[in-house]
Amino acid sequence: MTEQNLAKVDYQKPLDDVPYKEVTAAKEQYHKETTEKLARIVGDKNISDEPAVLEKYARDKGLQRAGKPAFVVFPEKIEQICDLVKYANETKLPVIPSSSGTHTNGATLPRMGGLIIDLSGWKQIYKIDHRNRAVRIQPGVTYDELQEALEKEGLRAMIPLLPRKDQSVLTAHIEAHPMLIPEFNYSEPVYTAEIVMPTGTLFRTGAAAPAPPEQAQTDLVGPWGPGFDWNRLYTRAQGTLGIITWANIMAEPLPKKQKIYFTASRSLDALTAFTYDIQKKWIGYECFILNKTNLAAIIAERDEDIALLQYKLPEYVQIFCIGGLKRFPEERIAYQEADFLEASQAHGLNPLPTIPEAPNAAAFFEKGLRRCWAKEVYWKDRLKGASADIFFITTMNRAAAFIAAMQQEAAKGRYNLQDIGVYLQPIENGRAAHLEFTIAYNPDDKHERQIAEQLYHSASERMYALGGLFTRAYGAWGSMVSGKNAVQQQTARMVKEILDPNNIMNPGKLGL
Amino acid sequence: MSLPNGAYQALEDALGKEHVCDDPSVTSGYSYMWLMYATHAQTGRYRPAAVVLPASTDDVQTIIKIANRYRFNYVPVGTNLFPPNIPTRPDTIIIDPKRMNRIIEIDYDNMYAVVEPYVTYAQLQAETMQQGLTLTVCEGGAQCSVVANNMFQGMGGTGHKFGFNRGVLGCDWVLPNGEILRIGSRGNATGDWFWGDCSGMNLKGLLRADTGHCGGLGMVTTMAVKLFPYPGPKIFPVKGTNPDFSVDFPKDRFKVNLIKFSTREKLIDAMYEIGHEEIAIAVHEEPASMILCGDSASVEDFWHKWPEFSKKWVNVLSVTLFGFSSPKQVTYEQMVLDKIVEETGGEYITEESELWEHANCNLGEQFRTGMSNRLYRIAGDFFVMGGFGFDSLDHSLKMSKEFMWPIIMEGIEKGLFAPDELGNDWLNSYQLGHFSETEPLIYFEHDLEAGKSFIGGYVQTIQEALKRKMTPSWPLGPMTYITGPSMCNYHDLVKKIKEAVDPRMTSNPGYPVPPEPPPG
Amino acid sequence: MSLEKYTWDLVNCERCSMCKWVHPWSVQSKERAMICPSLKKYLYDAYSVQGRFDLARALTEGEVELTDKALEVIYTCTLCGACDVTCKFTRDMEPLEILHELRKYCVEQGKGPLPGHMPAVDSIKKNNNPWLQPATRRGHWARKLNVKDLNKEKGDVLYFAGCTYSYNANLQNVARTTLGLLQNAGVDVGILGANERCCASPVVKVGMFEMFQEHARNNIELFNSLGVKTIITSCAGCYGVFKSQYPAIGKMDFEVKHSMEYIDQMILDGKLKFTKEVPLKVTWHDPCHAGRGGEPQDLWEGVRVKWGLSDPPRQRNYGTHGVYDPPRNILKAIPGVELIEMERIREFSWCCGAGGGAKSAFPEFAVETAKERVQEAKQTGASALITSCPWCESNLQDGAIADSGGIEVMSLVELLEKAL
CATH class of the missing domain: 3.30.43.10 (Uridine Diphospho-n-acetylenolpyruvylglucosamine Reductase, domain 2)
Structure with a gap:
């Protein structure tokens, strides 16, 4: 071998x-x-x-x-x-x-x-300061809880359109959700706040800076400073710069009486022209425009009525509320109503106390303007079971062009145009507007979800390219906006590094 | 008073020889302001090494890059009424925006105007009135720069309705590192002006706070500002001749009310109620000195009338109503005001009263000139003895009574401040009474002892406010080292941001916070 | 007086910048808001009265030297007095006096006036007019007129033609027509012919105060010796200096009127009747020296005391008592004429650009300033820009040429003559 x-x-x-x-x-x-x-x-x-x-x-x-x-x-x-x-x-x-x-x-x-x-369990309403029209709240306080407490004092907080029951009021304020009343003087509703900074130290904004609330001899309503406009910097920061532990926010006089008008039109431009006009007259409180998809989802009493209602309703409806305050409430309503109706005539529009196709609208909004959505399924989800929103700041006279672009994107993506909800909220007496598209989809249908998802991304890009200002740059929008603005991104990074040297706070958001 | 080698040449090459001047005959026009004695007491004063005249944002960017390259300082100015504009260091140039004087756009629908820094309030308001819009005119006067004032404070006579510090929309901001940061909608894909909040992190928060950064963080070269509806004539309805002007607005749309109260507390109660009812566009406690100087042709005229007038004009509230929607609004608001006045024990000064005569130009001052325009007349100079502590109306009254007036009285007793002992301020309601600040006015000669007393008093008001855990007056520059430690150490954060965007410390170096606390 | 006397003003200027603009209440547009021609042209603050205050303070304190650049800063000003009016809305200072004083200071230091001024100054010394013309030809404009010679006989009124209306062939008609109007109205009026002497306004404007004093004193003595009750002049420059500067030199036993004032009164009294219609849209340019510069000045000698009060109390000029209404009344009285006002009028009038020695030393600046006024006039839609000052008329004509015409520059009397 x-x-x-x-x-x-x-x-x-x-x-x-x-x-x-x-x-x-x-x-x-x-x-x-x-x-x-x-x-x-x-x-x-x-x-x-x-x-x-x-x-x-x-x-x-x-x-x-x-x-x-x-x-x-x-x-x-x-x-x-x-x-x-x-x-x-x-x-x-x-x-x-x-x-x-x-x-x-x-x-x-x-x-x-x-x-x-x-912090959803942080439910304390520290102080309702009627004299200074302020209320200091913790982050877990929800709208129904707050409105109930405020109404007893003849006040109300600024509220977005029919928020969810568990929506934090503080988050709605700090994240600058669109509020229903476009009054300029209500439009930056945070007075002061306490922040746990990303380094773990405590910071307070504005007139709260000199002392903690229990020691302060201020009324915590001076909103500026110290040094920079921290309220601005922290608004819409999505927790990337710290944790707000309380905020003192505006609490406005609750109208003694109110009157709601619904103005319908097939033309959004006609309604926006009218809205510009009445906002320049500086009258009224709540004022916003919904398309029939959103309106049907809101006022249909039963889910199965939505489709029919959507078919019957006019294309767009402006909802406008006039309120009277403590002294001479009727007289306040009377002069504003007269000026409102006079303006509507000039625009060839016909405001009515309800929507003829949906007579329950008057009663619904009479109560619903200052409350959360009460039903189990959220109104945006009623149509299909789920929804996604695309929203940004623009001006009312650009809204129609954005809507047309949205419709093009929907057609391209084979999404049913009728299922897109449109909500146009004037801001600061019509100086700008929040435009929101709601894309409804069936969460259990993979294909439908995919279509919705594609539309969400393609339409977001399109809206951005058309000049939509994504001030609340959530999720993918963060990269979308920061990727196209190098100086903004570089400066934002610098601020983030100074305030949060270890990048602890909600990393990866805001496109940082 | 000179720049490093090569710097002049670089500036001249970039801007053209005629737009750079270092001749002392010219630079002396940017070197003197008496009040800088007060603001710069700890840092000195200098004639600028040169004055440059950029024509565009690009020019400003180039200037700032040259300053960083050659290491010299610059102070951007507007119409240049502000003491911190006088250089505190020798190697400093002034960026004078005389050639940046365009109104780029007025958007009626969306109520904004886009302006460059050498556009004044008088100019812009004249143009917006043509279109049925207006804006609140700053207290330094309508001859001041809209951009500079909005960067500093953005306050004005009609702030009860049109807000304080709320005027800024999209901006182009040349940072001290030479980059152009576009604020608000300027940073969106189409570079629009209509909105001030940024997408992503809201860097508008760095633009300014309760006051601006006094040129310490670069220069805003173009700004969109908010406009508001205006229901009056296209041309300001001035009557009379210099210096006795009055205005003649249509009475059914514009109405001034003057109301006397027995105490300032009652006056404040009325201000609160006016706010709660959301009426009026201008609501101020107006001190006798301010009203009388607005109606005096000269210093002699003022002091001649003062003894009698000061007996009669005490605790007076001025409330101006606008009929934005129609004359019906004025009628309604007057009815509400009458009720408030009745409930709070006020008493109207009627048009038949001799006092009415003195308040004749009140509306014009509130709407167009800015209230403080004539205050220089009384004694040569004036300032606010530690007002500007922003919080509630009650807070304003409290700080005024508890420590501001006692400090002022010391100066009056020493003969350093003019003898206005009435204890009334120019106390303001902003944004329907949501906030307030108060301005106790002192009048003094250009006498260094009075100046020391003023600046000492001003600092004392800050210290007293902090001691009481109240909001102090604006701390400018070095004073930030007094307020910072008592206010969550904000000065450290401001300093870090200044260091990060201005690593060579070339942009008005002492502002918003000097690198080191001042000695003593 | 000297610059030191104005220390209070110089130290108290808070650079509020009111001096640079039309008073805010009277600003009607962005484009026509500025009031200082010098700042508009040269841009640096130094070229406003605020900056010139700073320069004056720096000069008196030895911080800067009186260099050629400093002289340029000081002399590129038309002394239109607009800053004086707008400053006084808020302050009690004397910008115009200080601007004059600065020039006096330059002369005292041996640096002023500028070379560009010297031909006119020398001519006034030699010929009694700034136009380098022989004194003997001064009365030639009236050769063919049958007019009283006040050198030889007495009269109530002296018509003082002034140098420009006497010598400038294009403008002489103004003097002749005005004199004719006065005569037709029965006014006992005469002239001095070749014995008329320069008012010396161009001299005082460039800072040569001693020479001015001598001329003014001689003129006052001469006028007093005539025994006239009134001196009428059509020249705003002469009018302004008679009103504002002469009273400080000596007692004047006569009153001074601009011909516009006299003509206005003649129309009111029915002594002047129009027979023809002149269908024309016109706008009116207020000459600085008949307007804000035409006010009598308070001859104040005193000091500033506590709080800046003047002791003894002084009267201040606000520019509002100039000859503003008479020309407007006249224009409105002419059949067919439609007066459309410009934005900057009366005490806030924009200067034509010729004054203060600017026309002779800085002609480009003068014409640019005039051009702006011409543009403002055209903006009204008027076909003619009317004024009543030979300096304004001539410089505005240059401005109109520089702005490619499109509007006729005309004297008020010329227009009025068309309606007779």
């Missing part, structure tokens, strides 16, 4: 710097230590890493990419939030504040895991 020349087996084993077991142990250890550390800050009962709980925060009602957090905490004190943020800085743990129960735009979806600080 000849000697076999055996194959040579010579190799290098992969090296582990540490045995995998140790890695697993370290991961477990990290999780355990972090959990313990967080629990030490907020208490055992106020922390969760249960998959089911985390899953609730991993996706929202919108079309934005899901992203799971590692922990959810429910702090009870401001000091705890400061400690959480300080700890997060030590460990680079992302922090995402959340105050509303339902989210739609992806602002609270973790991009790289981290810690959700859920």
Whole structure:
């Protein structure tokens, strides 16, 4: 037998710097230590890493990419939030504040895991200051809770169109949701706020800066400064620059009496021209325009009535409310009504106290203008079960062009035009407008969802290219706007780095 | 008073020789303002090394880049009424925007105008009135730059309806690092002017706070400003001749009311109620000195009338009504006001009263000139002894009574401030009474002791406010080191941002915060 | 007086910039808001009275030297007095006096006036007129007129033609027509012919105060010796200096009137009747020296005391008592004439650009200023720009040429003559 020349087996084993077991142990250890550390800050009962709980925060009602957090905490004190943020800085743990129960735009979806600080339980209404028309609230206070408390004092808060029951009032204010009343003097409704800065220190804006509220000798209503306009900087920041723990917001006189008019037209331009006119007359309170899709979704008493109502209703309806205050309420309504009706004649329009095709509209809005949406399924979801919104700031005289472009995009994407809701909200007496398209879709139909998703992205790009100003740059819009404005992005990064050197706060948002 | 080698040449090459001047005969026109003694006491004063006249945003960007390259300082100005515009360091140029004087656009529908820095309020308002729009004119007077004033404070006589510090929309802002940051809708895909909030992070927040950055963060070269409806004649209805003007607005659409109260507390109560009823466009407590100087042809005339007038004009509230929608609005608002006056114990000064005569030009001052225009007349100079602490109407009254007037009285007793001892301020309601600030006015000669007393008093009001946990007056430049530590250390953040956008510290270096606290 | 006397003003200017603009209440448009021609042309603040205050202060305190550039800053001003009017809406300062004083300072320092001014100054010294014309030909404009010679006989009224109306062949008709109107109305009027002497306004405007004093004193003595009750002149320059500067030099036993005032009164008294219609849209340019510069000045000698009060109290000029209504009354009285006002009128009138020695030393500046006025006039839709000052008329004509014509520049008397 000849000697076999055996194959040579010579190799290098992969090296582990540490045995995998140790890695697993370290991961477990990290999780355990972090959990313990967080629990030490907020208490055992106020922390969760249960998959089911985390899953609730991993996706929202919108079309934005899901992203799971590692922990959810429910702090009870401001000091705890400061400690959480300080700890997060030590460990680079992302922090995402959340105050509303339902989210739609992806602002609270973790991009790289981290810690959700859920403040929806922070329900305190600290002080209703009737004399200064202000109310100081915590982040978890919802509209129905607040309006009820304010109405007892003859006041009301600024409210968007039929918000969800669990919508945080503070978030609606800080994120600058469009409010129904375009009055210039109501249009920046945050007076002062307290912020846990990304470094874990406390900061207060405006007249709150010199002392905490319990010590302050101010009424916490001076909104500017100190040093920069922090209220502006923090508005629409999606928690990327800190966590607001309370805000003192405007609480306006509740009308003693009111009168609502509905003005219908097939032409949006006719309605916007009329709206410009009455807004320059500086009359009325709530004033906005809905298309028939939105209007049907709102006023149909039963879900099955929506389609028929949508068919019957006029193309666009302007809803306009005149209110009378403490002294001579009837007289206030009378002069404004006369001027309103005179203007409508000049525009060839015919305002009516209700919508003939939907006589329940008057009663609905009489109550509904200052309240949350009461039914189980949110009005935007009634048509198809789910919806996604595209919204931006523009001017009323550009709205028709945006709508036409939206329709083109819908046609291209084979989306049913009739299912697009249009909401046009004048801002600051008509100086600008919030234009919102609602794309309804069936969440259980994959194909339909895909079509909606494509339309959402293509139409967003189109609206941006046409000059839509995406001031609330949620999700993909963040990259869309910042990618096309280098100086803005570079300056925003600089600010972010100064305020949040470890990029702790809601990283990955605002296109940063 | 000179620039580094090569800097002049670079500026001349960029702008043209005729648009750069370093001759002392010319630069001396930018070197003097008495009040800088007060504002620059700790930092000195200099004649600028040159004055440059850019014609465009591009020119400004080039100037700033040259300043960074050669390391010299610059101060951007508007119409140049502001003490911090006088250089605090020797190697400093002034960027004078005389050639940037265009009204680029007036958009009637969406109520805004786009202007460059050398457009004045008088110019812009004259043009907007032609279209049925107006804006609130700053207190420095209608001869001031719209852009500069909006960068500084943006306040005015009609702020009860048209707001304070709310006027800015889209802007082109040349940062000290030489980049052009487009604010608001200017940064959108189509570069529009109509809106001030930015997409993405709202960098409008860095543009200014309760005051501006005094040229310390570059230069805003074009700005869209908010306009408001105006239901009056296309040309300002002036009557009379210099200096005795009055206005003749149609009475069914414009109405001034003057109301006397027994106490300032009652006056404030009435201001609150007016706010709650959402009536009027201008609501001010108006001190006797301000009203009388508005109606005095000369300093002699003022002091001749003062002894009698000051006995009669105490705790007076001025309330101006506009009929935006129709004359019916004025009728309604007057009815509401009558009720408030009745409930709060006020008493109208009627048109038959001799006092009415003195308030004749009140509406014109509120609407067009700016209220403070004639205050120089009383003693040569004036300032506000620590007003501007923005919060509620109650807060304004409290700070005025508790510490501002006691400080003023010390100066009056020493003979340093003119003897207006009535204790009334120009106390203002902004945005339907949501906010307020008060301006206790002092009048003084250009006497260094009076100046010291003023600046010392001003700082004292800041300290007193902070001690009481109230909102202090505007702290300009070095004073930020007094307020910052008591107000969440905001000065550290401002300083960091200044350092980040202006790493070479070339943009009016002492503002908004000097790099180091001033000695002492 | 010297610059030091004005220290209070110089130190108290807070650079509010009212001096640069028409008073805000009277601003009607963006384009016609500025009131200072010098600032409009030269842009730097130094070329406004605010900047010239700073320069004056810096000069007196030795901070800067009186260089050629400083002289340019000081002399590129038409001394139109607009800043004086607008400043006084808010302040109690004397910008126009200080601008005059600055020029006096330049002369005292041996630096002023400028070379461009010297031909006129020398001519006044030599010929008693700034136009380099022999004094002997001064009365030639009236050679063919049958008019009283006040050198030889007495009369109630002296018609003072002034140098420009005497020598400028294009403008002499103004003097002849005016004199004819006065005679037709039965006014006991005469002239001085070759013995008339320059009012010396061009001299005082460039800062040569001593020379001016001498001329003015001689003129006052001469006028007083005539025993006339009234001096009438058609020249706004002469009128302005008689009204504002002469009273400080010596007692005047006569009153001074601009011919517009006299003609206005003649129309009111029915002594002047129009027989023809002149269908013309016109606009009126207020000459600075008949308008805001035509006010009598308070001869104040005093000091500033506490709070800046003047001791003894002084009367201030606000520019409102100039000859504003008479020309407008005349224009409205001429059948067919439609007067359309420009935006900047009366005390806020925009200068024609010729004054203060600007026409001789900085002709380009003078014409640009006139051009702006011509454009403002054209904007009204008027076919003719009417004025009543030979300097204005001549410079506005240059401005009209520079602006490619399109409007006729005419003297008021010329227009009036068409209706007779």
